[in-house]
Structure formats: structure tokens, C-alpha cells
Amino acid sequence: xxxxxxxxxxxxxxxxxxxxxxxxxxxxxxxxxxxxxxxxxxxxxxxxxxxxxxxxxxxxxxxxxxxxxxxxxxxxxxxxxxxxxxxxxxxxxxxxxxxxxxxxxxxxxxxxxxxxxxxx
Amino acid sequence: xxxxxxxxxxxxxxxxxxxxxxxxxxxxxxxxxxxxxxxxxxxxxxxxxxxxxxxxxxxxxxxxxxxxxxxxxxxxxxxxxxxxxxxxxxxxxxxxxxxxxxxxxxxxxxxxxxxxxxxxxxxxxxxxxxxxxxxxxxxxxxxxxxxxxxxxxxxxxxxxxxxxxxxxxxxxxxxxxxxxxxxxxxxxxxxxxxxxxxxxxxxxxxxxxxxxxxxxxxxxxxxxxxxxxxxxxxxxxxxxxxxxxxxxxxxxxxxxxxxxxxxxxxxxxxxxxxxxxxxxxxxxxxxxxxxxxxxxxxxxxxxxxxxxxxxxxxxxxxxxxxxxxxxxxxxxxxxxxxxxxxxxxxxxxxxxxxxxxxxxxxxxxxxxxxxxxxxxxxxxxxxxxxxxxxxxxxxxxxxx
Numbered sequence: 001x002x003x004x005x006x007x008x009x010x011x012x013x014x015x016x017x018x019x020x021x022x023x024x025x026x027x028x029x030x031x032x033x034x035x036x037x038x039x040x041x042x043x044x045x046x047x048x049x050x051x052x053x054x055x056x057x058x059x060x061x062x063x064x065x066x067x068x069x070x071x072x073x074x075x076x077x078x079x080x081x082x083x084x085x086x087x088x089x090x091x092x093x094x095x096x097x098x099x100x101x102x103x104x105x106x107x108x109x110x111x112x113x114x115x116x117x118x119x120x
Numbered sequence: 121x122x123x124x125x126x127x128x129x130x131x132x133x134x135x136x137x138x139x140x141x142x143x144x145x146x147x148x149x150x151x152x153x154x155x156x157x158x159x160x161x162x163x164x165x166x167x168x169x170x171x172x173x174x175x176x177x178x179x180x181x182x183x184x185x186x187x188x189x190x191x192x193x194x195x196x197x198x199x200x201x202x203x204x205x206x207x208x209x210x211x212x213x214x215x216x217x218x219x220x221x222x223x224x225x226x227x228x229x230x231x232x233x234x235x236x237x238x239x240x241x242x243x244x245x246x247x248x249x250x251x252x253x254x255x256x257x258x259x260x261x262x263x264x265x266x267x268x269x270x271x272x273x274x275x276x277x278x279x280x281x282x283x284x285x286x287x288x289x290x291x292x293x294x295x296x297x298x299x300x301x302x303x304x305x306x307x308x309x310x311x312x313x314x315x316x317x318x319x320x321x322x323x324x325x326x327x328x329x330x331x332x333x334x335x336x337x338x339x340x341x342x343x344x345x346x347x348x349x350x351x352x353x354x355x356x357x358x359x360x361x362x363x364x365x366x367x368x369x370x371x372x373x374x375x376x377x378x379x380x381x382x383x384x385x386x387x388x389x390x391x392x393x394x395x396x397x398x399x400x401x402x403x404x405x406x407x408x409x410x411x412x413x414x415x416x417x418x419x420x421x422x423x424x425x426x427x428x429x430x431x432x433x434x435x436x437x438x439x440x441x442x443x444x445x446x447x448x449x450x451x452x453x454x455x456x457x458x459x460x461x462x463x464x465x466x467x468x469x470x471x472x473x474x475x476x477x478x479x480x481x482x483x484x485x486x487x488x489x490x491x492x493x494x495x496x497x498x499x500x501x502x503x504x505x506x507x508x509x510x511x512x513x514x515x516x517x518x519x520x
Contacts, residue, residue: 013314013344020336021321055306084309105313108320 003119006047008032008064009082010057018051025112033057035064042074049118054083062088066096078118082106121249122148123242124167128158128185129174129203134227138172141231142238154178155185166194169245170238172225174203175216186219197248199241201225289367307351311344318344360488368496370408372520375446376401378411379437382418389426393477396434397422405439406520407446413493414517420486421450421513427476428511429454445499445516456507465503466491490515 005027009015015031022029030045032038035056042050050068054061061081068074081088084104091097100114123146129135135151142149150165152158155177162168171189175182182202189195199222204212213224223237318340322329329337379401390397407414418437425435433453440447455477457465466487494501499516 011310011314013311013340013347016336017314017317017321017340020333020340021317024321024333084313085305104309105316108317108324 002026002028003048004028004030004045005049005051005115006030006032006038006041006045007051008035008038008056008061009053010034010055011053014053021108021112022051022115027115035059035061038064038068039071039074042068042077047077049115050077050079051115052079052081054081054088055085062091062098065098069096080114080118122146123169123245124148124150124165125238125242126150126152126158126161126168126171128152128155128171128177128182130154130177131174134174134203138229138234141229141234146242147238155180155182155188158185159188162189162192162195166192166198168198169249170241171198171200172203172238173200176205183215183219186216186221190220199223199244201237201241203227203229304355308348308355311347311351314340315344315348368410368413370410370497370518373407373409373411373414374403375405375407375439375448376403378407378409378414379418379439379448382415383422383437386419386422386426389423390435393426393429394432395426395429397426398434398436400436400438401448402439402441405441405446408518408520409497410493413496417490417493417515418448418450420490421515424486424513425450425452425454425511428452428457430477433510441519442516444519446519447514447516449512449514451510451512453510456505456509456511457503458507462503462505466501 005022007015007018007022007029009018009031010033012033015033019029019031030041030047032041035052036059038050041047050065052061052064056064061083065079065081068077068079078099080100080102081098082102082104087103088098088101092099092101099118102111102114125142125147127135127138127149128151129138130153132153135153139149139151150161150168152161156179158171158173173182173185177185186200186202189198189200200220201223202216202221203225204216205227216224222241225234225237318337322334322337322341326334376399379399383397383399387397422435422437429435429452435450435452438449438451440449491501494515494517497517499518501513501515503511503513505511
């Protein structure tokens with residue numbers, strides 16, 4: 001059974017290309033343009049990984065990540081944050097921080113290797 | 121200045137004998153035969169230092185006359201000495217003091233006493249006059265100080281307002297710079313990320329993509345490229361607005377020196393391409409220009425000249441005075457441009473500029489700003505160019 005990835009980005013172009021690439025690589029994906037329903041989506045989609053932009057319309061991906069890590073039911077779910085403006089390498093391994101971080105624009109192989117590492 | 125004394129007596133002999141007794145080069149006398157005549161004289165002249173006033177006169181006596189004299193503000197400071205009969209009583213003298221008299225002299229008078237008393241008042245008058253002058257001078261100085269103080273306060277106020285306004289402008293500029301940065305980093309980076317990822321996928325893995333997938337990727341590329349173009353246009357619009365907001369402070373500048381300073385930073389660039397960069401601007405031309413704008417104009421034009429001049433070429437900056445304006449030339453031995461390019465030069469800031477002879481890149485904003493700055497000075501700019509021979513850009517700014 002293929003691994004499932006939940007993608008959250010407010011830019012539809014990014015969502016589309018990420019979905020394309022990940023699906024083409026063999027993953028099952030669900031795309032969200034905002035983080036409002038993310039806990040419902042985690043509950044019924046049961047992803048193995050969350051790939052999320054930091055700057056979401058009206059919301060901060062870092063805060064959503066903290067919430068995921070603070071919730072006992074979702075704390076073990078790996079999260080990779082993507083950002084074009086913030087360097088998040090320092091927030092890795094801190095409490096509530098993401099499991100990994102990718103800067104925009106990203107190299108496809110690099111992104112896919114990061115994804116694969118979290119899912120292994 | 122003579123000391124003016126008014127003598128009032130209905131008896132001419134008395135007038136004459138007073139005048140004789142008081143004979144002094146410093147005194148000048150006016151005579152009146154009645155209270156009425158005294159008032160008439162005082163109507164024209166109010167600068168007497170002393171009035172000798174006979175008390176016993178027909179129709180209007182000395183007291184009545186004194187009362188009328190002192191009704192006028194201008195005359196209130198003139199001391200009056202009453203001339204009275206020898207048998208004058210104390211009660212009557214009191215009445216005289218009430219009317220404003222400063223002293224009494226009894227008739228027939230003792231010449232010596234008359235002289236001494238008049239001399240005392242003459243001296244007093246001189247001192248008073250001196251004091252008044254000093255006071256007037258002090259008043260003038262004080263007024264000047266008040267005025268100066270007021271002007272200073274006004275200038276401080278104006279300067280404060282100017283600084284506050286400048287501060288607001290700077291804050292606004294800072295805000296739009298922040299916005300600019302956010303646009304650059306987020307709005308440009310997002311479509312670029314999608315574009316690059318799609319292109320990379322197409323580029324590295326084409327044999328494994330089906331028709332539908334190729335179409336999807338090329339659509340993303342097409343869509344995001346358009347987005348990028350729109351964002352770029354927005355950025356250029358923003359930059360245009362910033363340039364229009366630029367403050368314009370023209371001042372008198374020696375042109376040759378202004379140009380020399382502008383060239384300072386560019387000499388290294390010219391040297392790198394072995395281009396001879398020379399300033400032939402005559403030393404005697406002065407212009408009315410905004411220093412920063414002039415520098416920006418010259419630097420932009422010379423940068424362009426360097427950009428489109430191959431290694432070993434030459435660039436000359438020169439100037440000529442016409443009636444009202446100074447005409448500045450930037451002449452290069454570069455690759456030149458076509459008539460078509462020339463015509464589009466200042467018109468469309470959105471177009472990307474052509475790469476230089478060493479593949480130098482530009483934003484396409486430079487010439488747009490230059491023509492904007494030149495027209496702010498009320499000047500004109502034009503270009504003469506021959507392909508393969510070189511380009512001369514000419515612009516005018518007001519001469520002094």
C-alpha cells in the first residue's frame with residue numbers, strides 16, 4: 001500500500017506541482033489550500049506525512065505544526081515545512097518544531113529524498 | 121539742540137525783561153501775550169522744555185491756561201513756572217501747584233533767581249531728553265530682539281514641520297520597501313518554485329511522462345510564467361511611483377565638478393573593459409540641478425555607454441552652454457543601436473534591456489528614470505546613434 005502525504009499550501013500552482021510530482025513518484029496525496037480543517041483531514045485521510053508551507057493565507061504553518069506535535073494523537077506524525085522566506089533549520093529538533101525543512105524554490109530530487117527519509 | 125522756553129505774559133515789558141534776564145546762547149524763546157496765544161503756539165510746537173506763565177492775565181488767567189495745556193497728553197511733561205505778584209498768598213500758591221506748577225517766581229523778579237531756577241529745569245529737561253532717547257533706543261533694541269526671537273521660533277517651527285514631514289515620507293518609503301521585499305520574496309518565489317519544479321520534471325524525465333502529464337506540466341509553466349510577468353510589472357510600477365516621489369532640490373552646482381564626482385565610481389568599470397573615460401566639461405559652466413539626480417543621470421548614461429562599448433573603446437562626457445540651458449553629451453564609440461530600438465528607448469520601462477557587449481544585464485529601469493529626472497529639471501533628452509560607430513546621448517538642464 002502506498003504511503004499517504006497531506007500537502008498544505010495556499011498557492012494552487014505549488015499544490016498542483018507537488019501533487020503531480022508526489023503522485024508520479026508513487027505516493028497518495030491530498031491537497032489543502034488552508035490549514036483550517038487539517039485535524040479532520042488527518043483523521044479521515046490518515047497521512048503518513050504532512051508537507052506544509054509556512055505562509056498560509058491567514059495562518060502560520062509553524063503554529064499548525066506545533067499544534068500537531070502537541071496533540072497526543074498526531075504527535076508522531078512527521079511534518080516537513082516549506083518556506084520561501086524563513087530559514088527554519090534552527091527550529092528543527094525543538095519542541096513543537098517540524099521534522100524537516102525545505103526552502104523554496106526546491107530541487108525535486110532534494111525534496112523527494114527528504115520526503116522518503118521521513119517515510120522510511 | 122536749543123532749549124525752547126515759552127514766555128507768557130500780557131505785558132510786553134515783562135516779556136522783554138525776562139528774556140533779557142535769561143539771555144543765554146542755549147535758550148530760544150517764544151513769546152505769548154495771552155493764555156490763548158500760548159495755547160495756539162503749543163498747538164504747533166510741543167517740544168518746549170519750560171513754560172514761564174504769568175498768573176494774572178485778562179480773559180484767561182494762568183491757572184486756566186495751565187489746565188488747558190495739561191489736557192493735552194503731549195504737553196503734560198512740560199514744567200510750568202508761575203509768575204505771581206509779590207504779595208501772593210500760600211493758599212493761592214497751593215492752587216497753582218494743583219494746576220501743575222513746578223515752581224513760583226515773584227514779580228518783580230530777581231534776575232539771579234530766575235536764571236538759577238530756569239537753569240535747573242533746563243538741565244532737568246536735557247537729562248530727561250537723554251533718558252527718553254536711551255529708552256527709545258532700548259525699545260528699538262528690545263523690539264529687534266522680540267522680532268528676532270519670533271523669527272527664530274518661526275524658523276524652528278518650520279524646520280520641525282519639514283523634519284516631521286520628511287520623517288513621514290521616510291516612514292512611508294520604509295513601509296513600501298518592506299512591502300517590496302515581501303512581494304519579492306513571497307509573490308515572486310512561489311510561482312518561480314512551481315515553474316522551476318515543473319520545468320525540472322519535464323526536463324529530467326520526459327520519456328516517462330504521458331501526453332496528459334506533459335500538458336499539465338506545460339500548463340503550470342505557462343500559467344506561472346504569466347504570473348511572474350504580472351508581478352514584475354507590479355514591481356516596475358512600484359519603482360516608477362518611488363521615482364516620482366523622489367524629492368527635487370535644485371541648487372547651483374559647478375557642472376564639471378558634478379560630473380567628475382559622478383564618474384568617480386565608474387572609472388573602475390571602464391578600466392575593466394579598457395575603455396578610456398574622459399570628462400571634457402568646461403570648468404566655467406554652472407547649472408541649477410538636484411545633485412543626486414544629476415549624478416544618477418550621468419551615472420546611468422555612462423554605465424550604459426560602458427555596457428554597449430566593446431573593450432578598448434572610448435567614452436567622452438562634454439558640455440556646451442546655450443542661452444538658458446547647459447547641454448551635456450555622453451559620447452561613446454560603442455555598438456550603436458537601430459532606429460527602432462532608439463524610438464522605444466525612453467518609452468517602455470517594462471521592456472528588458474539588451475545585454476551589453478560583455479553580456480552585462482540591466483533592469484530596463486535606468487533610462488526610464490533618466491528621462492524622468494531630466495524632465496523634472498525642465499530639460500530634454502535625445503539620442504543619436506549609428507550601428508557599429510557609437511551613440512551620443514544629449515540632455516539639457518538649466519544653466520545659471
